[in-house]
Amino acid sequence: MITQDELRIRQTRFEPERQANQSRYRELEKLRKEFELKFPPSEIRLLRLDDYVEGKGSKNSFCYWVEWKTSELGRIQGSNASKFGVFFDKKKQRYAFISRFESEGAAVAFLREEISRLLEAGRANNLEAIRKLKLSPMFKGKILFLYYPQRYLNVFSEDHIDHFLREAGLATLNDDFDVLSKREQLLAFKADDEVMSKWTTNEFMRFLYHAWPPLPKKSKVPEALKKYVEDEIFPPARSTRAEFVSFELGEAIDAGKREGQNGAAGVIDFEEKNRRNKRRGDQGEEVVYWAERRWLEANGRLELAKDVDLICRKDPGAGYDVKSFELDGRPKYIEVKATTGKPPAQTGGVRFHISAREFEQAKQLPNYYLFIVFDLKSKNPKIWRIGDPANLTSGALRLQPSAYYATLTATAPKG
Numbered sequence: 001m002i003t004q005d006e007l008r009i010r011q012t013r014f015e016p017e018r019q020a021n022q023s024r025y026r027e028l029e030k031l032r033k034e035f036e037l038k039f040p041p042s043e044i045r046l047l048r049l050d051d052y053v054e055g056k057g058s059k060n061s062f063c064y065w066v067e068w069k070t071s072e073l074g075r076i077q078g079s080n081a082s083k084f085g086v087f088f089d090k091k092k093q094r095y096a097f098i099s100r101f102e103s104e105g106a107a108v109a110f111l112r113e114e115i116s117r118l119l120e121a122g123r124a125n126n127l128e129a130i131r132k133l134k135l136s137p138m139f140k141g142k143i144l145f146l147y148y149p150q151r152y153l154n155v156f157s158e159d160h161i162d163h164f165l166r167e168a169g170l171a172t173l174n175d176d177f178d179v180l181s182k183r184e185q186l187l188a189f190k191a192d193d194e195v196m197s198k199w200t201t202n203e204f205m206r207f208l209y210h211a212w213p214p215l216p217k218k219s220k221v222p223e224a225l226k227k228y229v230e231d232e233i234f235p236p237a238r239s240t241r242a243e244f245v246s247f248e249l250g251e252a253i254d255a256g257k258r259e260g261q262n263g264a265a266g267v268i269d270f271e272e273k274n275r276r277n278k279r280r281g282d283q284g285e286e287v288v289y290w291a292e293r294r295w296l297e298a299n300g301r302l303e304l305a306k307d308v309d310l311i312c313r314k315d316p317g318a319g320y321d322v323k324s325f326e327l328d329g330r331p332k333y334i335e336v337k338a339t340t341g342k343p344p345a346q347t348g349g350v351r352f353h354i355s356a357r358e359f360e361q362a363k364q365l366p367n368y369y370l371f372i373v374f375d376l377k378s379k380n381p382k383i384w385r386i387g388d389p390a391n392l393t394s395g396a397l398r399l400q401p402s403a404y405y406a407t408l409t410a411t412a413p414k415g
Contacts, residue, residue, distance in 0.1 A: 002169045003316070010211040011195050017210060018203055025202060028072055035065050035146055041119045049108045053095070055081060055088035063087070066142050073202065074145060074154030076138040083136035085111045111135070115143060122148050127180060137179050145201070153183040154205045160214050161186065166282060167212035169313060234279070235379050237286030242373070244291075245343055245382045249396040284338020284373040285312055285321045287381050292324040292334070299327050319361030326367065333365045335389075338373040343382050353402065362390035 039047075039062055047062060054063035063084045067076055081087035086097040086107035101107035114133050121129035122144045133140065137158070144152040155161055158179045164170075170185055177185070190196045190204045199207070218229045289310050296305035304325040312321040322334040337352045344350060350372060354362075362368045370389040374382040389397060 002167075007168075007193065008195070011207070014207050014210045018199075018207070021206075025200065028202065029149075029200075031070060032073055032146055032149060035070055038065070041116070041123075041147065044116045044119065045112050047108070047112050049086070049095070049104055052084075052108050052111065053086060053088050053104075054084060055090055066139070066146065070142075070146060074142055074156055074205065076142050076156050078157070083139050085135070118143060119147055122152065125151065127184070131178065131180060141179070141183070149201050151201075153187050153201055155183065155186070155208065158182070163214050164208045164212055166279065169316075234283045234376060237283060238290050240287055240290065240379050240381055241294075242287055242291040242381050242383050245374075245384055247344070247384060249386075249392065280338050280340060280376055281336070283376050284381075285310060285336045287338070287373055287376070288322050288334060288336050288371050288383065291383060292322060292332075296325060296327070301325070301327055301329075304329065317357060319355075319357040320365070320368065322371075330367055332367045332369060333361065334369045334371050335362070336371050336373060338376055340376045341374060343374045343384065354399075359390060359399070362388075 038060075050056060050058065050061065052062045054061055054067060058064060059069065063081075071077065076083070082096075082098055086095060086101070086104050088094075089096040095104040097104050097107040101110065114135050118130060118133050118135065118140060121127075121133070130140070130144070135143075138156040141152065141156045142154070145154040155164070161179060161182045164186060165182060168186075168189060170189055186204075186208070187201075190199070190201075196204055196207070215229050218226050221229055289308060293305045293308045296302070296308065307325070309323045310321070311318045311323050319335070320333040321336045324332040324334060326332055335354075335358050337350075339350075352372075362370075368388065368390070370386040372384040372386070374384070386392075
């Protein structure tokens, strides 16, 4: 999880914008209340087709207000109008509806009922009932926020939600989490912080986009910027089936011998590949977490598998990333290094950064391992396990300084 100091720095940078936009926030809240007065929950079941539908030219319909008139309170554009269940097709000049309905009349009757139930479930904070309702997730999320702005978060793109969770160090290992659960996780992050707990939900949403703006798609930026856009897509770590591989350790390659972009010939330079991509590190850690759990389960140690822990999410300074176990129950401490590159060729090697804390822990902790993960984009990444890395011979592991912690002592000049 992000440290409090890192979070405070981002909050401090956001504060001038937050203060400068207070009048605009009040205007937006006034607009939201106008929507609520225009479409009170008690009258949703009375909406006629043209009161509901978007696309017919009216700027007073329920769907037009939800998508366009309140767009500053959270955008749900980007998917087509079928997310509303029924809409007016301007090109064909007729109503259109999704296949589950027999007619536009049947569609709007069903949707009125579902929205009414959504508002009842939202008021009661009944998340399970909200999940069961057959409305599109973005549409459902926007409606909940417009009626209950302090209870539901106004971020509706699941990609953006996942991005914020990763950047804040909140990414869940539970792949069963749906978009509603993920929003709840972000709101808990807000409620647990002394500063953010005093903000409105709308201010919190704007902070997320200010602190961690999602990068654009590579296809949408000028050529000169393409290499700076991280658009890698990894399979869910839980769904991967990692394979353990092994190599003979040869003589380490001098970091000063650099040939080409990735350093010495045949060497995978993790720092070069990971310079702008924290996601790779996160993915590698999760791949190892699930691989260790499966390894213990496959060997009949189910009780140990449940206790495997992704320590780096709780304590980034621990000096290792994953706490696992040997089959005999002894703790196992794992530091993870990860890359999208393939495992090295017969004469190749790997180069990566190891912190002073990590190396110190490698010397002091029993059963300390270095797990090097290759081929992160694959559903079958490869893991090279290296035990007791601090005690490898100098020929196999070469440590070279890349930075020094310097201290100067100053005294007053004499005379």
